[in-house]
Amino acid sequence: MSTETPPADLQREGSDSTTEKVLARDKKRYGDALFNGISVSSALMIFVILAAVATFLTSQAIPAVTREPDHTGLQGVEAAGGFWQWVLPLAFGTVWSAVLAMAMAVPISIGIALYLSHYAPRRVARTFGYIIDLLAAIPSVVFGLWGVMVLAPALDPFYRWLNDNLSWIYFFNAWVPYGDGGDLRPNLAAGGQNMLTAALVLALMVVPIITALAREVFLQTPRLHEEASLALGATRWEMIRQTVLPFGTPGVISASMLGLGRALGETMAVAMILPGKVLISFKLITFDNPNTIAAYIAQNFPEAEGMGNHQLIAAGLVLFIITLAVNMVARAIINSRREFSGAN
Amino acid sequence: MKLRAVAALGLTAALALTACGGDATEEATNAETTAAAEETSAAADESSAAAEETAAGSDLSGELAGMGSSAMRVAQDAWTAAFMAENPGVTVSYAAEGSGAGREGIQNGSVQFAGSDRAFRVDENQAGAFASCAADSHVLNLPVYISPIAVIFNLEGVESLNMDAATVAGVFKGDIAKWNDPAIAALNEGVELPDEFITIVHRADDSGTTENFTDYLSQAAPEVWDAEADGMWPYEGGQPAPQTDGVKNAVASGQGTIGYVDASAADGVGIVSIGSEGNFFAPEPEAAAAAVEASPMVEGTPENDLALELDRQSTEGYPISLVAYAIACQNYEDQATADLVKGYLTFISSEAGQSLAAEQAGSAALSAGLRDQVAASIESINA
Numbered sequence: 001m002s003t004e005t006p007p008a009d010l011q012r013e014g015s016d017s018t019t020e021k022v023l024a025r026d027k028k029r030y031g032d033a034l035f036n037g038i039s040v041s042s043a044l045m046i047f048v049i050l051a052a053v054a055t056f057l058t059s060q061a062i063p064a065v066t067r068e069p070d071h072t073g074l075q076g077v078e079a080a081g082g083f084w085q086w087v088l089p090l091a092f093g094t095v096w097s098a099v100l101a102m103a104m105a106v107p108i109s110i111g112i113a114l115y116l117s118h119y120a121p122r123r124v125a126r127t128f129g130y131i132i133d134l135l136a137a138i139p140s141v142v143f144g145l146w147g148v149m150v151l152a153p154a155l156d157p158f159y160r161w162l163n164d165n166l167s168w169i170y171f172f173n174a175w176v177p178y179g180d181g182g183d184l185r186p187n188l189a190a191g192g193q194n195m196l197t198a199a200l201v202l203a204l205m206v207v208p209i210i211t212a213l214a215r216e217v218f219l220q221t222p223r224l225h226e227e228a229s230l231a232l233g234a235t236r237w238e239m240i241r242q243t244v245l246p247f248g249t250p251g252v253i254s255a256s257m258l259g260l261g262r263a264l265g266e267t268m269a270v271a272m273i274l275p276g277k278v279l280i281s282f283k284l285i286t287f288d289n290p291n292t293i294a295a296y297i298a299q300n301f302p303e304a305e306g307m308g309n310h311q312l313i314a315a316g317l318v319l320f321i322i323t324l325a326v327n328m329v330a331r332a333i334i335n336s337r338r339e340f341s342g343a344n
Numbered sequence: 345m346k347l348r349a350v351a352a353l354g355l356t357a358a359l360a361l362t363a364c365g366g367d368a369t370e371e372a373t374n375a376e377t378t379a380a381a382e383e384t385s386a387a388a389d390e391s392s393a394a395a396e397e398t399a400a401g402s403d404l405s406g407e408l409a410g411m412g413s414s415a416m417r418v419a420q421d422a423w424t425a426a427f428m429a430e431n432p433g434v435t436v437s438y439a440a441e442g443s444g445a446g447r448e449g450i451q452n453g454s455v456q457f458a459g460s461d462r463a464f465r466v467d468e469n470q471a472g473a474f475a476s477c478a479a480d481s482h483v484l485n486l487p488v489y490i491s492p493i494a495v496i497f498n499l500e501g502v503e504s505l506n507m508d509a510a511t512v513a514g515v516f517k518g519d520i521a522k523w524n525d526p527a528i529a530a531l532n533e534g535v536e537l538p539d540e541f542i543t544i545v546h547r548a549d550d551s552g553t554t555e556n557f558t559d560y561l562s563q564a565a566p567e568v569w570d571a572e573a574d575g576m577w578p579y580e581g582g583q584p585a586p587q588t589d590g591v592k593n594a595v596a597s598g599q600g601t602i603g604y605v606d607a608s609a610a611d612g613v614g615i616v617s618i619g620s621e622g623n624f625f626a627p628e629p630e631a632a633a634a635a636v637e638a639s640p641m642v643e644g645t646p647e648n649d650l651a652l653e654l655d656r657q658s659t660e661g662y663p664i665s666l667v668a669y670a671i672a673c674q675n676y677e678d679q680a681t682a683d684l685v686k687g688y689l690t691f692i693s694s695e696a697g698q699s700l701a702a703e704q705a706g707s708a709a710l711s712a713g714l715r716d717q718v719a720a721s722i723e724s725i726n727a
Binding site: 192 | 576593597
């Protein structure tokens with residue numbers, strides 16, 4: 001814009017102004033180069049950091065897999081009977097808790113985002129948006145404290161009811177045999193501290209992330225698509241299904257992947273709520289829950305030494321690989337979707 | 345211009361705030377230390393022999409470093425603060441990095457004394473194995489910290505229960521599944537026990553509390569509890585919870601739950617009295633100290649070593665306690681260090697020191713008999 005109409009003083013001062021102009025342009029080019037350098041090195045920094053983390057993790061993790069565990073190794077590894085038998089349940093717990101959280105968070109987030117972008121009056125949408133952002137700013141320790149002190153005890157009666165009435169559903173069955181007689185007793189988690197509560201809190205933590213991104217994407221749906229749909233007699237919901245959702249799908253997927261990344265790596269909230277063990281179980285309301293990698297590391301790192309450190313870092317490497325794989329799959333999905341989503 | 349002015353203002357304000365904050369904390373700490381010191385001196389006035397010892401220590405100077413058991417952290421913090429207030433020339437530090445780290449520290453010479461929730465075994469306590477000590481010296485295990493472990497539960501309408509060792513073991517192993525089990529009912533006549541399932545809560549981490557609790561179970565009820573004493577919970581069942589707070593929270597917020605925690609954390613929940621028919625003890629300090637005093641010493645230890653073989657079947661008092669030891673050398677390289685260690689250990693094992701720990705950390709003060717034995721051992725420390 002400014003290049004079209006030079007400032008008034010430049011026009012007035014004639015030939016002097018041209019040199020000034022050239023100088024100014026040169027200065028601007030210098031600035032361009034500087035900024036270019038900064039942004040390129042910032043981008044490269046990501047690779048450097050990633051490589052450094054990967055190198056650190058790998059070099060520290062190798063002894064856990066290759067060397068025989070000594071007396072400084074973790075008791076958990078010894079009890080499980082080997083590194084892989086130990087890390088596999090933890091990896092399972094990590095993925096399982098994250099999947100549960102996503103199953104709850106994604107539909108809710110899409111609902112909130114659609115409400116904010118297409119249903120709510122503008123003022124309500126704005127206030128609502130601030131509140132959602134506020135939710136994203138709550139530290140995970142606070143979520144954990146709230147989960148274990150408030151939410152879990154509040155849900156405890158509900159879990160008891162589930163176990164008493166819906167135990168025919170595999171997930172809500174907490175009855176286990178004990179003693180020699182084959183009698184059953186419930187292994188319900190005390191105070192509601194179970195996988196379902198942990199996943200619920202995780203879901204609450206990722207909802208603001210997914211919602212904020214999904215709302216932005218939905219708002220970018222081409223106006224013409226929406227109007228065309230409405231002109232053909234579609235109701236608002238039909239319009240959303242025909243235009244907004246197809247257009248927004250790749251965005252929602254990448255938003256979900258960001259959320260999933262947070263859920264996979266979440267440490268404190270899970271560590272505080274979930275009584276984790278090293279086992280594989282799909283049951284939701286018992287105290288026999290698989291721990292997650294991040295929570296396990298946080299709980300055991302302070303006391304670990306020698307081989308124990310290597311084993312924990314190796315578990316961290318597994319988490320790193322899981323997150324990487326999830327993100328690559330997400331990328332692949334987004335790329336394949338882009339071509340036939342109808343969006344431009 | 346404007347922006348800069350605002351920034352400057354903000355900076356000044358921030359500086360002022362920091363300064364204020366600094367002053368306030370300093371004042372608070374000073375006040376605390378003085379209060380602690382006053383308390384100690386007041387308590388010391390009452391006790392005779394101990395007071396003389398501490399007063400005589402005021403010409404001590406130098407630095408003393410200790411490391412070890414985190415169970416003793418609160419008590420050691422109180423002790424070091426009070427001791428330094430009394431002896432301005434002395435700096436004592438205690439790093440609560442774990443019992444293993446403490447024992448290693450006195451072996452490799454990085455600290456002058458250690459705190460540990462188990463004593464050095466006879467085969468470990470060989471002359472010359474300790475870099476902190478004189479070349480041919482062994483170490484002394486001195487019991488200075490007794491912390492009863494309470495079995496806590498949450499059952500509507502019931503505040504205390506009696507259990508014997510076999511019942512406690514049966515409940516925690518999972519053989520006894522319901523609160524109205526005949527084994528529990530027989531020991532608690534007149535208590536209305538609900539027809540409710542028991543949920544076991546145990547420590548998830550490796551802890552001295554678990555080790556002492558399972559040691560009690562394996563010694564007092566070996567016919568039920570077939571696992572050995574261990575810092576990690578040995579059985580599959582039960583809900584793991586992190587740290588003392590986690591166990592307390594899970595027990596308190598659940599229904600029909602039972603767990604075990606340091607007695608100082610056992611408020612607001614039901615507490616189990618342990619013993620046998622007609623002779624039950626609540627985890628009170630005196631009862632715990634009595635059971636510790638009645639325990640025999642480990643056999644084959646060097647002279648002046650006071651490592652205890654805790655009597656878990658005691659009928660004299662409350663049998664489930666964690667006993668933490670102060671571990672010091674019999675002989676140090678130089679007299680100054682020996683005097684410092686003697687001064688500090690004399691203080692912490694004195695009546696004043698013990699009541700300070702009881703107040704701050706909720707531990708049980710040593711009984712008079714054991715206190716005298718510890719004092720005699722400390723007296724033998726030399727260069």
